[in-house]
Amino acid sequence: MEAVQVRDVFKFYKKHADSHKFLTIKSALVNKTLFGDLEAGERFEALRGVTFDLEAGKTLGIIGENGSGKSTMLKILAGISRPTAGEVVTQGRISALIELGAGFHPEISGRENIFINGVILGLTRKQILEKYEEIVRFAELEEFIDNPVKSYSSGMFMRLGFSIAINVNPDILLIDEVLAVGDASFVPKCLDKINEFRRHGKTIIFVSHDLATVERICDDVIWIRKGKIEMRGYPKRVTDAYLEYVGKKDEKKSLAQHGEEEQEAVREREKRWGSREVEIANVRMFDAANREKYIYQADEPLAIEFDVAAAVEQDDFVFGIGVFNSEGIQVYGSNTLLENLVSRSLAGSGKVRLEIPALGLVNGTYFLDIAAHKRDGYPFDYHHFQYTFRVTSSHRDVGIARIPHRWQFSGGIGFKKDENP
Amino acid sequence: MIEKLKEIIRHRELIYTLVSRELKARYRGTVLGFFWSLINPLLLMAVYTVVFGFIIGGARAPGFEGNKWMYALFLFNGILPWTWFSSSLLESANVLTVQGALIKKIKFPVEVLPIMVVTTNMVHFILGLPVLVAFFLIFGKPLTAWVLFLPVSLLAQYIFTMGLCFLVSALTVHFKDIKDILANLITLWFFATPIIYPYDSVPRALQVVLNFNPMTHIIESYHYSFFMGSLPHYKRFLVTILVGLVFFYLGYLLFDRLRDTYVEEV
Numbered sequence: 171m172e173a174v175q176v177r178d179v180f181k182f183y184k185k186h187a188d189s190h191k192f193l194t195i196k197s198a199l200v201n202k203t204l205f206g207d208l209e210a211g212e213r214f215e216a217l218r219g220v221t222f223d224l225e226a227g228k229t230l231g232i233i234g235e236n237g238s239g240k241s242t243m244l245k246i247l248a249g250i251s252r253p254t255a256g257e258v259v260t261q262g263r264i265s266a267l268i269e270l271g272a273g274f275h276p277e278i279s280g281r282e283n284i285f286i287n288g289v290i291l292g293l294t295r296k297q298i299l300e301k302y303e304e305i306v307r308f309a310e311l312e313e314f315i316d317n318p319v320k321s322y323s324s325g326m327f328m329r330l331g332f333s334i335a336i337n338v339n340p341d342i343l344l345i346d347e348v349l350a351v352g353d354a355s356f357v358p359k360c361l362d363k364i365n366e367f368r369r370h371g372k373t374i375i376f377v378s379h380d381l382a383t384v385e386r387i388c389d390d391v392i393w394i395r396k397g398k399i400e401m402r403g404y405p406k407r408v409t410d411a412y413l414e415y416v417g418k419k420d421e422k423k424s425l426a427q428h429g430e431e432e433q434e435a436v437r438e439r440e441k442r443w444g445s446r447e448v449e450i451a452n453v454r455m456f457d458a459a460n461r462e463k464y465i466y467q468a469d470e471p472l473a474i475e476f477d478v479a480a481a482v483e484q485d486d487f488v489f490g491i492g493v494f495n496s497e498g499i500q501v502y503g504s505n506t507l508l509e510n511l512v513s514r515s516l517a518g519s520g521k522v523r524l525e526i527p528a529l530g531l532v533n534g535t536y537f538l539d540i541a542a543h544k545r546d547g548y549p550f551d552y553h554h555f556q557y558t559f560r561v562t563s564s565h566r567d568v569g570i571a572r573i574p575h576r577w578q579f580s581g582g583i584g585f586k587k588d589e590n591p
Numbered sequence: 592m593i594e595k596l597k598e599i600i601r602h603r604e605l606i607y608t609l610v611s612r613e614l615k616a617r618y619r620g621t622v623l624g625f626f627w628s629l630i631n632p633l634l635l636m637a638v639y640t641v642v643f644g645f646i647i648g649g650a651r652a653p654g655f656e657g658n659k660w661m662y663a664l665f666l667f668n669g670i671l672p673w674t675w676f677s678s679s680l681l682e683s684a685n686v687l688t689v690q691g692a693l694i695k696k697i698k699f700p701v702e703v704l705p706i707m708v709v710t711t712n713m714v715h716f717i718l719g720l721p722v723l724v725a726f727f728l729i730f731g732k733p734l735t736a737w738v739l740f741l742p743v744s745l746l747a748q749y750i751f752t753m754g755l756c757f758l759v760s761a762l763t764v765h766f767k768d769i770k771d772i773l774a775n776l777i778t779l780w781f782f783a784t785p786i787i788y789p790y791d792s793v794p795r796a797l798q799v800v801l802n803f804n805p806m807t808h809i810i811e812s813y814h815y816s817f818f819m820g821s822l823p824h825y826k827r828f829l830v831t832i833l834v835g836l837v838f839f840y841l842g843y844l845l846f847d848r849l850r851d852t853y854v855e856e857v
Contacts, residue, residue, distance in 0.1 A: 183855060249698040251854045269696030273609075277616045289608040290699065318619075 171261065173226035173342055173373040174247065179256035181217040181242050181397075216242040217253070218397040224390075226261065226341075229374040231388035231405060233381065233412055239397040240377045244268065244346050247375065262341025262373070265291065270331025276320035280311055280330060283319050287334050301337045308363075309333035310356075329356055336363055342373045358498040361387065381409045382496050382534030385568070406566050413533075413562045417465075441556055444549035448487055448516065448542045452477045453557050468563040468572050469528045476540055479519040487513045487550065489522050492539035493531075494555065501531065501570055507545055530572045531561045592840065595847065602700050606707060613711045628715040629722055632674045636667045639787050660730050668818045669786035669810045671723055672744075675716035676752050676806065677777045682708045683756035684763045684770045691857040701853055702846060705756040713749060723817070735820035744812040744823075747832045751805050754838030757846040764849070764856045784810055805831050805838075 217239045224230050234240045245251045246258055248266035273290045274283045284305055288298040298305075306315050309329040319327065336343075345364070364387060367374060378384050384391060384405060391408040393401045395415075401408050453476040457463045466472055474491060490505025506513070538557040542550040565572070579585065617628070640663040655661045686704045693699045720741075727734050763769045784806045785793065793801060801807045808831040812823040 245854075250695070252851050264698075266697060269692060272693055272697045272699075273612075275612050275616045277619045278612065282612075282615065286608050286612050289605050290693065290697065294604060295608075 171226045172223045172259075173228075173261050174222075174224040174375070175257075175259040176220055176222050176243075176247075177257040177259075179217055179220045179243070179246060179253045179258060180215070181239075181246065181251070182213040182215055182254045184213060215397055217246075219256075220394070220397070220399055222392060222399065222402065224373060224375070226373050227371040228389045229368055229376060229387055231384035231391040231408075232375065232377045232394060233379070233384060233391060233409065234394040234400075235416065238394045240394050241268075241346055243394065244344050244375065244377050248344050260342060263292075263338075264342045264344065265335060265338040265340035266344040266346070267332065267335050268344070268346045270328055270335060271319075272331075274319050274327070274331070277318055279318055280306075280315040280322070284330070284334055287331070288338075291335060291338050293338060305330075305333045305337050308337075308359075325356065332356075332360060336367075340372070342375070343367055344375050344377075346377045347379065355498055357496070361497055380496050380535055381413065382532075385409055385533075386497075409533075410564060410566065414564075417562065441554045442552065443554075444541075444543070444551040446551055447482060448478055448480045448484060448550035450476050450478055450540055450542055450551045450553060453538070453540050453553065455557075455559055464559045466529055466559060466561050468531060468533070468561055468565050471525070471527050472529060473523055473525045474538070474540075475521060475523045477519060477521055478516070478542060480516045483515060483517040484550075485513060485515050486544045487516050488541075488543055488545060490539075490541045490543070491524060492541075494537040494539070495531075495570065496535045496537075499570060501536070503539075505541070513545075528574075529561065530574065532567055532569055532572050533561050533563055533565065535560050592843075595843065598700070599702060599706070602703050605700070605703055606710060609703065609707045610710045610714065613707065614714060629719050631678075632667065632670045632719060635670050635674070636663060639666050639670075643787055661732065664726055664730050664732060665789070665814070665818050666787060667723060667726060668813055669784075671719050672716060672748060672810060672813050673781065673784070673786055673806075674719075675712045676748065676809075677781070678715075679709045679712045679752050679756055680759055680773060680777060682712070683760040684773055687760050687764050687853055688857050694853050694857055701850060702757070702843070705760045705846070706753065708760075709749065709753050709756050713745070727817070732818075733820070734817065737816040737820055737822060740812065740816035740823060743828075744809060744816065747812070747828065747835055748809045750832070750839050751809065751835035754835065754840070754842035757839075757842030761842075761846040761849045764853055780804075780806065785814075786810055789814075802827070805834050 220243060232240050232243065246253050247260065248264060248268065271287060273286050275286065284302065285295060285298055289295065306312055311326060311330055314322065314326065361383065364374065368387070376384065376388060388405050390402065391405045392399055393408050393412050401411055454462055455464055456473045456475065458471045488505050488507040492503040493501045495501050536559055537555040539555065540553045543552065640659065644659040644662045655665070683705045686708050687694065690704050694701055724734065759769065759773065783804055785801065790798065790801065790811055808827045812828055815821050815823040
């Protein structure tokens, strides 16, 4: 059975032009839609003839660049906006995780907001009451539930919103990039929940930039480019083709973005702690040619470098790093103490450089922890999930790490190389 | 239309929840809390009592026998329901924009928003009624059984206000200047309604003009049932209810017709 059928869907938006000023009430009434006869030049074509089906119980990923039409497609599926032309047929109850915590009022307690948001999402008060405990527990907000929402951190806000939305118990779940804003420790929990939905045979449409997660949880992936389906198929195939396309463009952008991201991270206090007697700053990554870079091949050499400064001389200190994948799993962690380096003195400032001859990771987005602390764990400066880098390569292997390996065959086994993988 | 009304009734829990959210949010964190919703009509009453009761001499109009306190009571009697009407109109001009996230980010029955505005303001009005009754007791003016006419007045005002608010909230999305026009229009409308002067003190020729204003009969119905203690002019009132229903129908029709445009325009 098809849970979702999309037929030749077009969506045009009006470009914001001055023509609007001359619109009269009368013409608005006559034309009904107000955009009845837009000239080609006046409109922005967000979707240009999208057609696809999705079988019930399957998980579909939608990828594409910003502005490609992914989110517009999702909004149409959710029934928020209507297509300019074409048809969408869906079977069953839909819940869209596009905006978490819609209708939350900052002055009101979390408890009351659960009811407000739940009713807005289409639950009755009775249904919410039944799921109330579950919602609070999943959001990990037992202690704070009676505080006004304005006192919540962005992570808490997002957790509560997500927790309510998934408890709507839909047949079709639409997810738009909402996981990107969550605190990193909550994301794995969300993914678990999504996996649980899959096991229960729910239909899921997942829009994301996190290709690693898309590959992991989707049965099928659509790549939308400029309002049209560019490609549909097996996740790895589509994401690889997509990566190839954006690769070059991304490289340039990424360098520029790194500076901004770092500033933003500093603002977010909960991700950084410690006494700051030793301070870490300026964390950068370099490739073999010593160029600053944040996108790497699977086995590329790289170096992580950061500045440290101590206001008062220290003799007890440890530097450490941790690498986490997008699901929050620690891929690797080590520090100077574990590698039997005994600290002697740190005075003024210095530079720490960690060289990695071959990365050995699979494709995906990774987070870095960088820390300076005492031998007993007393933190000087702990940067948690503050830095990201990405591994993109043509390798299609999966897992947590890329173990060095080679295939060998003997006897009557024969292979030939696939020229067109 | 009947189908659409049923649809609205199905959303009653949502309306109830949103109205109580508005009320709670308004009273939370303020020391005077609920008192704030009374301050506006009380201030208006004070200003008009001073200006028209003491300075210009509105209290000399028939029915007050020069008694300035009776005049103040009469004023409050009309200003209280008027505040419900005018706040609803002004807020509905903003409501779709202010609550834009609900329209843009989730599937949401938009008509609930103007309904929320009118209903919330009605609750404020109802909460003000005990104060009105208290004033009657303090000033020693007896209330009669005609006070029980109140629900009918309430219903008539609700229907008419709702119709206008559908109209206003739908149109302001597309024509932002309506907001500015509206504020002036409401001031004008206030003076074109017998609130600071009694209907009977108006020359007959002007009464004909006043009769075309539905708010005249709605406010008059409050004057009759509270201040004068008699049955409102039921023929005029019935016509007003019919006019209110026409406004409601037209307002909703337009609101429904422009429904798809809100997502993109707010």
